[in-house]
Amino acid sequence: MNPDPSRSQLKIRRVHLDTGRENVVVISRRSKALRADIFRGFSRVELRLDDKTLLATLLITDDDALAAQDEIGLSEPAFRRFGKPVGTLVTVAPASPPESLEAVRAKIRGRTLDKAEIGAIINDLAHFRYSDMEIAAFLIGSASFITSDELLALTGAMAQVGTQLIWPDPIVVDKHCIGGIPGNRTSMVVVPIVAAHGLPIPKTSSRAITSPAGTADTMEVLARVNVGVEEMKSIVSSCNGCLIWGGHVNLSPADDVLISVERPLSLDTREQMVASIMSKKIAAGSTHLLIDIPVGPTAKVTTAIDAMRLRKLFEFVGDRFGRSVEVITTDGRQPIGSGIGPVLEANDVMAVLGNEADAPHDLREKSLRLAAHLLEYDPKLRGGAGYARARELLESGAALKQMQKIIDAQGPSTCSTDLGPISFDVRAAHDGVVSAIDCLRLNRLARTAGAPLDKGAGIRLFKKIGDRVEQGEPLYRVYTFDGPEHDLAVSAARQETGYMLNGREALQGGTQS
Amino acid sequence: MNPDPSRSQLKIRRVHLDTGRENVVVISRRSKALRADIFRGFSRVELRLDDKTLLATLLITDDDALAAQDEIGLSEPAFRRFGKPVGTLVTVAPASPPESLEAVRAKIRGRTLDKAEIGAIINDLAHFRYSDMEIAAFLIGSASFITSDELLALTGAMAQVGTQLIWPDPIVVDKHCIGGIPGNRTSMVVVPIVAAHGLPIPKTSSRAITSPAGTADTMEVLARVNVGVEEMKSIVSSCNGCLIWGGHVNLSPADDVLISVERPLSLDTREQMVASIMSKKIAAGSTHLLIDIPVGPTAKVTTAIDAMRLRKLFEFVGDRFGRSVEVITTDGRQPIGSGIGPVLEANDVMAVLGNEADAPHDLREKSLRLAAHLLEYDPKLRGGAGYARARELLESGAALKQMQKIIDAQGPSTCSTDLGPISFDVRAAHDGVVSAIDCLRLNRLARTAGAPLDKGAGIRLFKKIGDRVEQGEPLYRVYTFDGPEHDLAVSAARQETGYMLNGREALQGGTQS
Incomplete structure (x- = not known):
């Protein structure tokens, strides 16, 4: 009378899909496992083999190249984390949300969490048991208010969940x-x-x-x-x-998981920042x-x-x-x-x-x-x-x-130390003293130029705040490796240099030489 | 000096991946568009063709079967919504988050939103411009507290964003x-x-x-x-x-979007429920x-x-x-x-x-x-x-x-009205009066049996609260179409029938006949 286990056993296939931090798996719409209705209404599944388990978000496909009827396609992070070879039979079942999510819901309703609850949340986060949505739920539930005790519990739990380094010295x-x-x-x-x-x-x-x-x-x-x-x-x-x-050291891995959702949402709370840095x-x-x-x-x-x-x-x-x-x-x-x-x-x-x-x-x-x-x-x-x-x-x-x-x-670097061979200068359109430099703007411009993937791309600054500049003098030079990146960077720098001369945009009221 | 537009033009490919409500697109790791660095650090992209735009979540692939170097693979919902044929050249650019997300962040920080802000959020939601994470951010930001004015604005905006039916009658x-x-x-x-x-x-x-x-x-x-x-x-x-x-009527489509995230997170606030029902x-x-x-x-x-x-x-x-x-x-x-x-x-x-x-x-x-x-x-x-x-x-x-x-x-139904041919009865293990029936448990059991996909699967109740039951008398019958579903349902019913007799689980203290 036990349920037939063959129904929910699928063969692992590797799907070359980089889904970032989130574990994603793909099952055929014709899959026996789906037909058994155990997935209806669920979007999260659990893979089990021996004592290894993995929680993943489920996508359905009509393409046998992603997952045939008896297969489950594992995206890159899921494949890496589950660590079993292609073709292995794995048991697939609908996943209940992690138990700690009940505490997240309590936090959203305004309750203060205790140390054990926060510890369980952080443990599940670090083991990739939360979906992106669930991570967002925790972050936002904690964003509006977090007590001192919660901050301490959060920091402590995050510090404990990964590698903990111990040094022989009294002062490190x-x-x-x-x-x-x-x-x-x-x-x-x-x-x-x-x-x-x-x-x-x-x-x-x-x-x-x-x-x-x-x-x-x-x-x-x-x-x-x-x-x-x-x-x-x-x-x-x-x-x-x-x-x-x-x-590679795996300090406070839950922090990396939280950051992967904080960034796209541009969430930035003081408490999260302190817990993140101090836990590491x-x-x-x-x-x-x-x-x-x-x-x-x-x-x-x-x-x-x-x-x-x-x-x-x-x-x-x-x-x-x-x-x-x-x-x-x-x-x-x-x-x-x-x-x-x-x-x-x-x-x-x-x-x-x-x-x-x-x-x-x-x-x-x-x-x-x-x-x-x-x-x-x-x-x-x-x-x-x-x-x-x-x-x-x-x-x-x-x-x-x-x-x-x-x-x-x-050990030696394997990177080239060459600067990008295609460069251009951004020059002042009028005389003046540098009165402000926009950090955000220059960060973006250096990325447009190709940094950090192109190690030698970026910006060399010739002038800083307080420096006198004459019309036509270069403010900075942008290095790129590639014509189109050069064009994108020129176009971005023309729109806004990031420099103010006497309180006025450096390119305003003149022409670029 | 304009950036070379060919860099960011990719050919549409259709990827048979059902990503639910969310628009997902796939780009090759070797894509020129990625190489141009415009996507680094971004996880959302915007597709443009003439005056048609689509916001989507970006996945990276190393598999040409999903997207070759000059292609962009559109998952089923993205393909359907963008509505352009396979092979069409489309401009792909990193997408800024929808502007209305600034209001969501303000709400998370505790500010009350005005009608225009809520209208903009709902409009973006209904047009699938929010990622799952961003939808969760809005829901949770509003879950802890929402003013009466916000509830009215939310309901009104949701009602206005899709189809609005008008009837000739004074009373509908x-x-x-x-x-x-x-x-x-x-x-x-x-x-x-x-x-x-x-x-x-x-x-x-x-x-x-x-x-x-x-x-x-x-x-x-x-x-x-x-x-x-x-x-x-x-x-x-x-x-x-x-x-x-x-x-097919598209009443309050933003509600459907919100529900697609509320359900997996099991969020259930009174205000969201009222806005959802009343907007429709x-x-x-x-x-x-x-x-x-x-x-x-x-x-x-x-x-x-x-x-x-x-x-x-x-x-x-x-x-x-x-x-x-x-x-x-x-x-x-x-x-x-x-x-x-x-x-x-x-x-x-x-x-x-x-x-x-x-x-x-x-x-x-x-x-x-x-x-x-x-x-x-x-x-x-x-x-x-x-x-x-x-x-x-x-x-x-x-x-x-x-x-x-x-x-x-x-018009006529195309469904069979047959009941599932494989059935079993759950019988009382002891005499008693039905004192409670668990709605949640019976809902789950009927789903395990195959409902609603199998129209004829489900449960027929023989006893209700207050009814006298003798030992061995059937409490209900479960109908399924399929051996394994039958086995799963038997196993679930044995674990917990959902019936209490004189305050005691109906299967407790006896054997099932």
Whole structure:
């Protein structure tokens, strides 16, 4: 009297469809499994084989090339995560929503969640059991209001669900910038300085999602960054630091899932940001943390009041998790350094580390300031001596040497360091002083030019705020690899340069030479 | 200097993938359009050809069978909605989110929306410009709190965005049940009674989404229900009423979009329910409306207080839109009639209309009560005479004759009226009186048996609450068409019959004979 199991057994087929984070599977409209009616009214299914299960969103097809009558087509992420070969028989059943979704619905109705409920939600998120819609439900249910206890529970659960790094040292420092400022590659200067001093600083970074370069994209110009946990530990043990991509280390994987829905919805709440950053840093085993909040009209944080609110949240969460957290606000009115795009930014970093005469002064000064804060965490260093020590390590070449050591340990880059061969200059249409630079606009322009996929595409800035410019003088140069990208970038720059001269758009009232 | 448009022109290919409501398109990872970087970081694209545009969610493929380098694969709904032939060159660009999404984000942050903002959201929803995630964002952003003005704006916007029916008559009546009770096919008795009296009652119904039969599924056993607007008007003009599926009439299409996300998320707010029902009824041109709220432990509304709150919302919205709305609460403790599933329910309806001796008394009495309320809307009828008039029309055979006229006007059914040939009885394991029947459980069991896709699958109830049952006596019979469905249904019924005898599960403490 047991239901015939052959009805719901289908053969795995691989469908070369990149469905992003979401598991998607395809079943034929003529499938026996569908005919048995178990899927009617359901849009989510569960695949089972031995003790392996996978929740996925179901699409129906009339095309045997995607799934024949006795097959189930697994999209790329579903195939990868289920990890069974093509042709394997798998049991397919309608999936009930994850139990933790009941808590999400309670949150939407206005109830406060307890630690166990939040833990269950985060666990299901990290194991890809939520559909995009369900993730959106959790994010938006939490967006309107979240208590301090919920924020702590969220941060803790997110930190615990993936890899948790443990270091032998009593002090493990880290820095993090909340992002948004083009060219802001201070980590690549700060890490070698701090590591040269002897403090462990195991830095993992993200790749660009909406920006033209993440620290991982830029470091990749100089060294391999796809490094796993064990290798990371060995690099940090020999070099005191590393500059790797976080993707292979799996810190706070629920955060990556949440971000995959936050971005397309442009949801950006302070609490989510703090839980996201702090969960990754706690999982990374950092004990002493420096947070950089750039403030400026086109930065993520636009007012000092907002920066202070955010600072207090970071401090609160840090304190409750027993981490030393220092939060500083920095000048976010314009890009840092002269390059935007992986190769151009890597050049800036190496110029600063090499103490070259034309190295960007702002990147050097900001990096020294951040490094100084981190060095002050060293109990052996005399209070107030951080900045001088940072400068000494930079000017002596010790930081550069440490960077070379880290690069050697991570292994050689496979990327070309060539700049895009097709370039154009954007020139001022009238005399004036640079009064504003739009970070968002330049980020978009650098992406249009091809960054970060084309490592050598991007923008080199010739002028910063306060600089005098004469009519016809170049403000910046855009590098591309390809005629059409060049044309798109020219057209975008003509529409709006991102530069204001004396409060007026730089191209207004003149002609481009 | 204009960007080369050929970069972003791709040839339409049809991908036989049923992606439900959402428009999905597929582009090759090697596509020139992708290479131009305009899609990096975007997951939504816009297709343009002449003045036709379509927003869609983008998937990337490595399989030329889905989309070659110069092609864009359109999933079934995208292909249907874009309406251009295979091979047509179409311009593809990254899509900004719909502008109205800014209002959704404001709502999430706690701001109240005005009429224009809600109108823009509903317009974008109805034109399939929102992704599933974005729809979820709107629903959840509105779930926690919605003002009276927002509810009115929502209802009005939803009513206006699709078809709006206009009738020549000063009084156009309609009835609606909020659903959840198996077998509750009163509309199919009420419509012929009211139409026989002479009041116009143009009834559109839904198909089952999570239940074993909607009124449209059941009526389809007797007549064609896929009827469009013009034909509907002609049927109502000749018969005073109709019983058709709403899907071809396009009343409040934004509601269908919202429901497609509400269901998988199991979101169910009073305000959304009222906006959903009232927008469809306002668009349908009803002037006088009767709402049936069944109350019971396994009904949608479980307490009299909840029923009253819902009643007040219906009355408020009805009044503001100048519609007479009467709301009654009915007994929702158990199924209505003896059949669950399209054929079984259609049999119940015809037995009542035919005044057969074994016609289910509860379906007959409830239908007469509802018809009485509607008939009282007729100014020519003496106050309080509604019930007698309804019974007269039923007992005289006038209602049956009217039903035949409606069936003839809608055209013959193409469905078989056969019951499933494989059946089993669920019998009481001990003596007792039926003390409770679980509507949710019986709905699920009837679906497991094959309803509504198998019209003749379902459940026939032999006992209702208050009936004496002896050990071994059958409680109900389950009809299926297929061995495996039979086995699944037996297994489900054994786990839990849905019947309580003297407060104890009917199968407990004995053996099934």
